[in-house]
Amino acid sequence: MINPVENVKKTIQEALEKALVILREEGKISFNTIPSYVVEVPREKVHGDFATNLAMVMAREARMAPRQIASLVQGIIVEKNLLALPCEKIEVAGPGFINFYLKPQWLYDVLVTVLEEEENYGRSNLGQGQKVQVEFVSANPTGLLHMGNARGAALGDTLASILEWTGHEVTREFYINDAGSQIENFGLSLEARYLQALGHDVPFPEEGYHGQDIIDTVHRLIQEVGDSYLQLSPAKRREKLVEYALKEKLQAIRDSLSRFGVEYDVWFSERTLHETGKVAEVVKLLGEKGYTYEKDGAVWFRATAFGDEKDEVLVRANGIPTYFAADIAYHKNKFDRGFERVINIWGADHHGHVRRMKGAMAALGYNPEALDIIIMQLVRLFQGGEILRMSKRTGQYVTLDELMDEVGRDAARYFFIMRSADSHLDFDLDLAKKQSNENPVYYIQYAHARICSIFRQLAERGGKQEVLKGEALRNLLAEGVLQEEAELDLLRHLAFFPEELVLAARELAPHRIARYTLELAGLFHSFYNAHRVIGVEEKLQAVRLALVRGVQVVLQNALAVMGISAPERM
RNA sequence: GCGCCCGUAGCUCAGUGGAUAGAGCACAGGACUCCGGAUCCUGGUGCGCAGGUUCGAUUCCUGCCGGGCGCACCA
Secondary structure: OOOHHHHHHHHHHHHHHHHHHHHHHOOOOOOOOOOOOOEEOOOOHHHOOEEEOHHHHHHHHHOOOHHHHHHHHHHHHHHHOOOOOOEEEEEEEOOOEEEEEEOOHHHHHHHHHHHHHHHHOOOOOOOOOOEEEEEOOOOOOOOOOEHHHHHHHHHHHHHHHHHHHOOOEEEEEEEEOOOOHHHHHHHHHHHHHHHHHOOOOOOOOOOOOOOHHHHHHHHHHHHHHOOHHHHOOHHHHHHHHHHHHHHHHHHHHHHHHHHOOOOOOEEEEHHHHHHOOHHHHHHHHHHHOOOEEEEOOEEEEOHHHHOOOOOEEEEOOOOOEOHHHHHHHHHHHHHHOOOOEEEEEEEHHHHHHHHHHHHHHHHOOOOHHHEEEEEEOOEEEEEOOEEEOOEOOOOEOOEHHHHHHHHOHHHHHHHHHOOOOOOOEEEEHHHHHHOHHHOHHHHHHHHHHHHHHHHHHHHHOOOOOOOOOHHHHHHHHHOOOOOOHHHHHHHHHHHOHHHHHHHHHHHOOOHHHHHHHHHHHHHHHHHHHHOOOOOOOHHHHHHHHHHHHHHHHHHHHHHHHHOOOOOOOO
């Protein structure tokens, strides 16, 4: 649970603030409060290991030129030795930055930490055990999973992992839309296919589900029950057909997601909310709080009271509650189960739903801030330069399984994780198939395989295979054996892993980890091409083996977060 | 018309209130008799346009232009 970067930043902050207090006591500077400032790693290495904008943001408060403040602070830190870190030099630069050039000591400590914590390196307690639910995919169980669902699955699962790594108690949940009008429609489609399969010339509903998959489902059912459903009333017949098909579809969805590396803790049925009266209950509750009214025979929710453009129907004139009503009941249930934070991943086509959902939570007395809805932009599928429309109705879509058949699970996951949820994703099928070997995930995995290969080589040559750790490693590093730029760059990147997870958790941004891992792999490949590990001088080989082992550990951890395998050979 | 997202290199995309804006692909050239060449190294007139806030804006705000998606008693 060590975050090296955070520790250094804190140490620098302490020095800065002590310096300011001393300067004020000496009457050299005046201020009431220290404005918020940052200690960060500069983009350019020539600007030091860490830098702060403190002097610039203090300028107004202290009524003094930024560079002058910076000089005073820098001077007093050096003079009184306020910084509790081995430091090369502290400089004032540019418009008033204070740049800290640290001795590589802190980077050496990082390596000791990584090898100490191993598969736990990166974990933190940011969340302090907060109970978080991540609900994602929640595809209609009337068809197979398409590319949009796949993106949601990769993002949701990775986000859940990131939250786990940062000290949250996470539940992954899938909401099964097994009620409502699309189920009615599903039943009508199944019925038509059933009758057609038995030789009846009946029309197929225009708005029905045209996919081949439900024809197959019906044929399997007929193997079991034959034409016995012809005797049933249409309503009963549809109910039986839906029951059978839903079970089958749901199993297929579970299997696909499982194959994609996604395992849910909870599968939550919408139908149960209706059957247990929870939907009616929540409508009543909203009424009691004064947020509903009747118009044209329907019950409406006052979404406009929460900034929405218009109100929304909860119960139709025919007495059947809407999807929205059920979803409110579902979200109430989430909070009632004790989740302190609820995160949903929705497709961009549902973004209009966000404000009223939050409004409904506020109306029920829950904190709408505890509900985070990540809007994921849609996936546009191209083939041969043309857009393929994805639609369950027409049955024309590429499924998650087909995608995995084409490019494999690792590449598919990485492809979705590497882009921010905000970006519109154009997926060129031809390109994805053709370039599957050019997917960056292989670049990362290759770095890992190469490291494994180093250890294999070492074994074959009969060399010492155990990697130095703890004090022995610390002592050897203290001799300054690791000096190369490429080595220090790698250590610096390893240092950032815990911080990167914290940022990804705060920003709910899984793509940060994809990027981080790619950069780490790149730094390793550069190092590998420039320097040898095996066959160099004994001490150097020992510390380089430790370094390479450290990289391996972090690659494994990062890949684990993303649900991607770390192959030993490729 | 209203709302949300996006507009960064030829293409696909990262990125940040700061000091010289990055990566992959594509293109051109080059690399160890040695740990895996699925690698590395070298090569770049780019933040849609116009205002505003700020010591400082590609980043924040407003308007405009362009693209995607919503705006059902569907989900």
